[in-house]
Amino acid sequence: MRDAAKGDHSSVDDVVFYLSVPREEDDRIVAESKWVRSLLGRPVKSWRELVDAIDWSWVLGRAKELADAVRPWIVGHEEADEVERIKLLEKMLEELALFVRFIKARKGLDDGRWREERARRLAKAVETLSGRKITGKYADEFAELIIESAERCSGEFTEDLELRIDCPEEYGRRLKKRLDKLARKLASDLKEDVKKIMSEFWIIGVGLSDRDGVERVKRWFWDILEIVPRATNVWEIIAVLDDAYCLAKDCAKDDVAKRFIAPALKLIMLDKTLRGKYPKDEALLYSREMIGAAIKDSMGPDEVALTIGGELGGGAAFLNLAALRLLNELLPNEMKFKVQLYAYRGIYYVTSEILPNEVRIYLKPYPKKGTYYRIIATGEDAARFMRLLVGST
Secondary structure, three states: OOHHHHEEEEEEEOOEEEEEEEHHHHHHHHHHOOOHHHHOOOOOOOOHHHHOOOHHHHHHHHHHOHHHHEEEHHEEEEOOHHHHHOOOOOOHHHHHHHHHHHHHHHEEEEHHHHHHHHHHHHHHHHHHHOOOOOOOOHHHHHHHHHHHHEEEEEEEEOOOOOEEEEOOOHHHHHHHHHHHHHHHHHHHHOOOOOHHHHHHHHHHHHHHOOHHHHHHHHHHHHHOOOOOOOOHHHHHHHHHHHHHHHHHHHOOHHHHHHHHHHHHHHHHHHHHHHHHOOHHHHHHHHHHHOOOOOOOOOEOOEEEEEEOOOOOOOOHHHHHHHHHHHHHOOOHHHHHHOOOEEEEEEEEEEEEEEEEOEEEEEEEEEEEEEEEEEEEEHHHHHHHHHHHOOOEE
């Protein structure tokens, strides 16, 4: 256990042990990185400044250019056919585009100002999702309630679109009372039955759900369009579902951005190397270090794996595939490798999280639930990967 005064100490949170590192320490590491300075062409003083310094539009465009090259690596699941694999590829690209859109929208905003901006945008989305029934002060209050709930609760839609919300017990009771109070005020103004208004508040689940839940809601609306092609507001509703989810979950928060930072920097570095604008030896060295750090808990003699989960994990997984594809182009033929990407739903594990005031490094991998992706090299490909990591190129 290290010096607690330096912020490097052990804590207990619901019987979870972790090292707590102040965000200032993370900022210092970024500010002192000569590699980041050489790659971006200028120094950055903090983690947030690093995020803002990346040309995310270029990253998205370059990743899209590599879509056909990485498509053979995308498996999805063992029984997936070609149509399913293409749909998975499209979903991953959509998630990457969503991240880029929201990280650009946040540029230059601190946590407080960004939260205010999210609430403002989400209030507009609530108006659309409610068919303009929830507007004005009600939309503002409902948007704030969705954001607060997304920070403290989890939710999901079942296959029949039944909404299930899981909140801490006391907060769950308060949430129900606040929703009921808001519904009664709105019902009184609209002169409608309060039960009918409450039934329409199911849209809170879009913000609390994961991306799979949002996709199920989308499919439900697409089914409506098949029956009533010109259904009022349906096209508009479909267009804002992703925004509602990302505004509630905060797709631009630092813990989401960290999944994209490393593969984005690798993509930038490897692209420069292939164009003769960055030293090849340094590119291979930094690639080994970054990949080795990411997969250190998932290396074996016959398999090497990288696991990515959480909000917009598919976009981060695709960006990793794109960077690996460029890395392959730097290697001699006898060292080139293939990987396979699988998508799962269930329990996965994280080793760290970025919070507003600290970075938590878990002493034991911490379980999370949701959709996650594994990029796997097996057999001879795993052996090539291991030779790459030890510098045998």
